[in-house]
Amino acid sequence: MTLSLTLACLWAFAANIAAALPSSDNHWRRAYALIAVGVPLLGYVTYQNGPWIGLLVLAAGMSVLRWPVIYLTRWMRRLVG
Numbered sequence: 880m881t882l883s884l885t886l887a888c889l890w891a892f893a894a895n896i897a898a899a900l901p902s903s904d905n906h907w908r909r910a911y912a913l914i915a916v917g918v919p920l921l922g923y924v925t926y927q928n929g930p931w932i933g934l935l936v937l938a939a940g941m942s943v944l945r946w947p948v949i950y951l952t953r954w955m956r957r958l959v960g
Contacts, residue, residue: 883924
C-alpha cells in the first residue's frame with residue numbers, strides 16, 4: 880500500500896473518531912478541518928495511484944462528509960436556478 884493510501888485510511892479513521900465524539904456545533908468545525916486536510920490528500924492519492932483510485936477515495940470522503948456535500952449541492956442549485 881502506498882503512503883498516500885495509508886494516509887487516506889488514517890484520515891478515514893480520524894473522521895470516524897471525530898464523528899463519534901460529542902460536539903456543540905454539529906461537527907462543523909471538525910468537518911472543515913477534515914476538508915482542509917482531505918482535499919490535498921485526495922490530490923496526493925490521485926497523483927500517486929491514478930484517477931480511478933482517486934475517484935474511489937473521493938467517493939469514500941463524500942460518504943463520510945455527506946452533509947457538506949448536500950449543502951453544497953443545494954447552494955449550487957440555488958445559484959443555477
